[in-house]
Amino acid sequence: MQLKQSIYFHSPIFLQNILTTIYGRVLYQERYGPVYQKRLQELKEKERFQTNAQAEQLARLNQFLLFCQTYSPYYQELFEQHRITLPLETLDELKQIPILSKEILRTRNADVHAKIRAPILGKTGGTTGKSIQVHYTKEDMQIRMAHLDYFKWTHGIERGMRRASFTGQTLAAESQKAPVYWRMNKAINQMLFTIKNINPQTAALYIEQLNRFNPESIDGLPSGMIEVARHAKKYNIPCTFRPKAIFPTAEMMTAAERQLIEEVFHAPIFDQYASSEGAPIVAECRYGKKHLHYEMGIIEVEEDGQILVTSFDTHGTPLVRYRVGDRMTLSEATCQCGHAGPVIASIDGRGRSFIQLKDGHRIFEGELAGIVRAFPNCIERVQYIQSDKEEIVMLYVPDERCFKEEHEKELYFVLKRLFGGQMEVLLRAVPEIPKEISGKTLLIKQLLLEKS
Numbered sequence: 001m002q003l004k005q006s007i008y009f010h011s012p013i014f015l016q017n018i019l020t021t022i023y024g025r026v027l028y029q030e031r032y033g034p035v036y037q038k039r040l041q042e043l044k045e046k047e048r049f050q051t052n053a054q055a056e057q058l059a060r061l062n063q064f065l066l067f068c069q070t071y072s073p074y075y076q077e078l079f080e081q082h083r084i085t086l087p088l089e090t091l092d093e094l095k096q097i098p099i100l101s102k103e104i105l106r107t108r109n110a111d112v113h114a115k116i117r118a119p120i121l122g123k124t125g126g127t128t129g130k131s132i133q134v135h136y137t138k139e140d141m142q143i144r145m146a147h148l149d150y151f152k153w154t155h156g157i158e159r160g161m162r163r164a165s166f167t168g169q170t171l172a173a174e175s176q177k178a179p180v181y182w183r184m185n186k187a188i189n190q191m192l193f194t195i196k197n198i199n200p201q202t203a204a205l206y207i208e209q210l211n212r213f214n215p216e217s218i219d220g221l222p223s224g225m226i227e228v229a230r231h232a233k234k235y236n237i238p239c240t241f242r243p244k245a246i247f248p249t250a251e252m253m254t255a256a257e258r259q260l261i262e263e264v265f266h267a268p269i270f271d272q273y274a275s276s277e278g279a280p281i282v283a284e285c286r287y288g289k290k291h292l293h294y295e296m297g298i299i300e301v302e303e304d305g306q307i308l309v310t311s312f313d314t315h316g317t318p319l320v321r322y323r324v325g326d327r328m329t330l331s332e333a334t335c336q337c338g339h340a341g342p343v344i345a346s347i348d349g350r351g352r353s354f355i356q357l358k359d360g361h362r363i364f365e366g367e368l369a370g371i372v373r374a375f376p377n378c379i380e381r382v383q384y385i386q387s388d389k390e391e392i393v394m395l396y397v398p399d400e401r402c403f404k405e406e407h408e409k410e411l412y413f414v415l416k417r418l419f420g421g422q423m424e425v426l427l428r429a430v431p432e433i434p435k436e437i438s439g440k441t442l443l444i445k446q447l448l449l450e451k452s
């Protein structure tokens with residue numbers, strides 16, 4: 001969109017809708033081509049057969065490793081050094097290949113890249129701004145889209161159905177006077193709602209527009225959904241739309257937030273994990289279990305809970321045993337839905353979302369998100385900021401109708417205890433949690449220098 005941005009923002013809204021649709025058509029061709037069609041069909045047909053997930057993974061792994069050896073100077077050298085002979089005979093032999101750390105991917109970026117055309121650039125990086133370039137081929141993208149659409153299809157959603165998406169993109173120019181914070185992408189019948197303009201003054205307008213559009217599915221950034229749902233509930237504004245399913249992306253939600261969205265938007269949430277760095281997709285089935293889409297790759301879990309991803313559809317920047325920075329717990333459970341992929345018990349933390357204690361201990365999102373539950377309804381949102389080894393700043397948005405002074409004291413004691421008395425805690429009441437440039441609202445803002 002970059003090149004066209006100056007034209008877009010100088011156009012009237014009706015023209016912006018047309019430009020959105022034109023851009024949507026360009027993406028359509030890129031994303032829903034023959035490779036997409038073929039994979040989606042395969043996945044749908046597979047439901048009727050018993051499949052041997054491990055045999056299929058091994059075959060796909062060998063094909064991918066051979067590609068890495070042929071086209072990426074980094075892997076060529078690495079396999080030679082460590083005497084890796086292809087094809088591997090078992091999945092276990094994958095452990096012979098050394099781990100790819102972020103540091104290696106950053107410093108040897110050009111060597112890791114495969115010598116093929118991979119025009120799609122993945123956005124990665126995180127809060128410190130040290131971004132890492134990851135490239136994809138068009139085919140890689142189509143495979144990802146096929147798996148995402150297959151996931152939605154298992155929950156009754158097909159492409160072309162009315163879709164509302166909460167996006168971090170800026171859609172309204174700063175000079176725009178009309179309170180219209182959504183644009184229509186007719187190419188796939190999708191209404192985009194920018195989360196950058198959601199605030200207590202505009203939230204009711206978002207609800208009105210959702211009611212008018214009556215989406216069959218809702219997806220995108222949950223922080224936007226949470227703000228709108230909370231506003232509807234607080235002021236008793238009816239949501240008359242009745243989607244079949246809601247698919248949040250990219251951020252963690254607390255159990256309470258999930259419940260809130262499901263209640264106010266009248267539909268079940270099905271969660272997914274798909275990092276922008278190209279990890280294979282993990283998605284919830286109709287029984288609420290999280291399955292690895294094993295056709296896309298392999299996830300190993302290290303002792304400390306960090307995951308290593310090997311992602312078969314990263315032909316631009318091949319990822320083999322990449323320590324992506326996220327954490328999961330695997331499960332031995334099987335699931336009655338019949339999906340052959342391994343079950344993931346939980347996704348425990350994404351990236352740098354943790355508080356670092358002085359003794360080296362880390363406290364992850366899951367634990368922190370639970371704290372506010374002890375203060376029913378009188379705290380709307382919180383954010384933990386760590387920019388110092390000794391001190392945590394907690395911003396919170398009190399519900400002015402029921403928040404009392406003693407709540408702040410209680411909060412202080414609960415946090416002191418959680419941090420084992422190692423950290424100073426500063427509490428600050430704010431009217432809103434500031435948004436990031438991306439439009440997201442973070443639960444934890446980790447500003448200490450990245451070490452790994």
Ligand SMILES: [Zn+2]
Pocket residue numbers: 285286287288289291335336337338339
């Ligand atoms: Zn299942």
